Amino acid sequence: MEIKNSYQRDLLPENNQVSSLIPQVMTNSAEEFLFVAKYVLDLGYNELNWNLGCPYPMVTKRGLGSGMLKHKEQIDDLLTRVADESDITISLKMRLGYEDNREILDLLPLLEKHSIKNIVIHPRLGKQLYKGEADLDQFQRCIENTSHQICYNGDISSVAKFRELRQRFPSINSWAIGRGVIANPFLPAMIQADADQLPENWIESFSRFHDALFQSYEEALSGPGHILIKMQSFWEYFSQLFSNPHKAFKRIKKAKNMEAYHEAVRVNLTCEGD
16 A cells, blocks of 8 residues: 555656556456545546556466456456546456456446446456467457447557457447557657658657667666666557668677667667668
């Protein structure tokens, strides 16, 4: 029943420049949910998203994230209590289930009696992590079995993929992009413009974005080793922007110090611009 210092910093309104920020909680306890709801309400937020989708075993084994989806009565009870004791607006993020894609279809009827802003659905099982195909047929069944607003989440990695999904699910007007926007920070703007190609000046723009990101982590983290690990984890995705992703990421992974890292970044950008 306490908020970690790092989470407190993340949530402070002065640390966020976006027009709309929705905090997210991952819990299976009504007491914890209400505690967090009061905390974010006091900061000026009016919505709290409940994460029922996280697939990682260290989470699901504790009955959290997608590991809670089979406990539909517990979800029902928590939502009932929160509605009775808090003015917070609730939205949900979930998967089809952890072990069985019927879990979500068993849950949706119970959610009908609750006031929920929207439900973000990633159409995979928790045990899949991010492997295998998204189950689009089951996602369609979810649409057909709820009156709540549904947001599609999963595998939107290109404008072409977005077009394909929008054509298949014409009733959906809300879309969530996760890993796709880390791999391609230009993707939301490309989708809005219905443009398949990266902007002409993408290398220059990406370079500025990278440097700003690096500087922020340099200020927030202690020691070059921590910064290097953090930036290398981003490059696992960033490398997909480049014509030879494997080679671009390999250069970054080989860097063992800051000087080598910056040289690898420079080579990646120079090679792509030639």
